[in-house]
Every structure is written in C-alpha cells, then in structure tokens.
Amino acid sequence: xxxxxxxxxxxxFFMILGMIVSNRLKSRFKxxxxxxxxxxxxxxxxxxxxLYENGIEDVRVISTPGKLSDHYNPMNKTVNLSPEVYNGRSxxxxxxxxxxxxxxxxxxxxxxxxxxxxxxxxVVSISSKYxxxxxxxxxxxxxxxxxxxxxxxxxFAATTLFSFITLPVEYDATKRALVWxxxxxxxxxxxxxxxxxxxxxAARTYVxxxxxxxxxxxxxxxxxxxxR
Numbered sequence: 310x311x312x313x314x315x316x317x318x319x320x321x322f323f324m325i326l327g328m329i330v331s332n333r334l335k336s337r338f339k340x341x342x343x344x345x346x347x348x349x350x351x352x353x354x355x356x357x358x359x360l361y362e363n364g365i366e367d368v369r370v371i372s373t374p375g376k377l378s379d380h381y382n383p384m385n386k387t388v389n390l391s392p393e394v395y396n397g398r399s400x401x402x403x404x405x406x407x408x409x410x411x412x413x414x415x416x417x418x419x420x421x422x423x424x425x426x427x428x429x430x431x432v433v434s435i436s437s438k439y440x441x442x443x444x445x446x447x448x449x450x451x452x453x454x455x456x457x458x459x460x461x462x463x464x465f466a467a468t469t470l471f472s473f474i475t476l477p478v479e480y481d482a483t484k485r486a487l488v489w490x491x492x493x494x495x496x497x498x499x500x501x502x503x504x505x506x507x508x509x510x511a512a513r514t515y516v517x518x519x520x521x522x523x524x525x526x527x528x529x530x531x532x533x534x535x536x537r
Contacts, residue, residue, distance in 0.1 A: 319528055323521035330517050334510040338377065341401035341507050342393060348495055352394040352406035359410040359489055360388070368413045372396075379405050381412035383427055388413055400496065404504035407490050408511070411482030422477045433471045440464035444529060455533070462529050469526045472519040479515050483508045 350358070356370045373379070373389035380389050388409045394402045415423045440461055447458025487505055490496040496504045 319524050320521075323517060323524065327514070327517045327521065330510065330513050334507075334514060335377070337507050337510050338401050338405075341404070341503050342397060342399045344400045344500075344503065345398055346400055346403050346496065346500065348403075349398055350403070350495070351396055351398050352390050352402035353396070355403050355495060356388050356390065356406040356410050358493075358495075359407055359486075360413060362489070362493070363410075363414050363417065365413055365417050368417075370395075379409050381409045381416070383412075383416050383423070386413070386416070400500055400503045401507050403490065403495055404486065404507045405511075407486035407495070407504075408482050408508055411485035411489075412478070414485050415478065415482060420478070420481065422474055422481070426471065426474045426478055429467065429471050429474065432467050436464035436467045440468070448532065451533070458529070458533050462526070462533060465522075465526050465529060469519070469522040472515070472522045475515055476512075476519055479512050483512055 348355075353370050353372075360366075360368055360370070368386045368388060370388045370390065372392055372395040375391055376393065378389070378391045379394055381387070382389060388406075390406055390409065394405045396402075412423065443457060443464060444461035447454075447461045451458050486508065487501070490504060491501055
C-alpha cells in the first residue's frame, strides 16, 4: 500500500508541475502567435533561410499535422513544422522554426549529444515498450526473483538517461536559434526577448520530464535496495 501511495505522490507532483509548465508554454505561444514579426516572413521562410545561411541544402521544411508538434527528423532530414508555425508570420512561429532548424544545424555539425541521443533511440524504444510490465512483475516477485526488478530498473535508467541527454540538445538548439535570429535581424529588441521567453518555457518542459524520470528511477532503486 505504501509503495503505491509513494509512487502516486511522486507521479502526481510531477504531473501537476508538468501541467503548470505546459500551460505556461501554451499561453506564451498563444500570446506571441498574435504578435506579427516585423520581417513579415513565415515560419517556413525563416526555416529555409536559416538552413541556407548555414550551408544546409539537404534538409526539407515540411508541414506536419497537430499543434506544437514541431520537430526535426534526422532520419529523413526534415524540419517538420505545425501548420500554425509553418504558415505563421509571428514571433512564436519565428522562434519555433529557428529552434527546429537548430537541430538540423546540430546534425550537420555532428553535435555530440544529438549523435548520442540518436544512438540511444532503438534502446529507449524497446525499453519504453516493456519496462512498465517488467517493473510491475519485478515488484510483486522481488523476494523470489529480484533480477526481474533489476532488469526493469536498468530499462528505466535508459529512458532517464535519454531524458537528460535531451536537455543539452534542446538548450543548444535554442541557443543556435536565438543567435541566428539576433545576428540576422530576424528578431530585435522586444521581439527577440519574446522569442527567448517562448523558447525558455519550451525547454522547461524537458527539464520537468527529466526530473520526473530521475525521481521515479531513484524510487524503484530504493525499493530494490530495501528488499534485498
């Protein structure tokens, strides 16, 4: 009973924290989506311009369904922008488009953390699919088969590591985006500060996810160590 209650409290705390950060991000994005960028360029045009000026010619900018679904796919070398960003001519659209292109620049320059994260994708994919079942079975059979819980912890550790490796990848992409936006004059003065604010809240969603994963991992480790 205590095990269930403790994990419930941990998960509940980070769920609430995650909701707060996510709602703040959505409100900032909505606010800055209503402020036109002085250059008048759309997210697609800004992305293509940033790629071109960084000498990247083998990456396509495409529109992808959804809201805040923007991402860079290193497998097929595409910058995927949500319709609101792809067609938008706002501060938010400029910031998000430049951020995703920051990942493309990382890929082109063989940024170490991006390469490491890409290497871990197959492992994390498998771990994410089975680890909850392994952990559950491991908890109920810990006295008879402690190795099952340990296997689940190792799988969970892989996803936690992935979450923390994601942090420098995201912050570096944001840094590249903001430097380019500033140097090219795409955003200036208050525009630039608003772009920085939007990307700051986006990055914090990854921080919360990483901390939640670490807290849960430590909790499972405590269970394993106390029952041995």
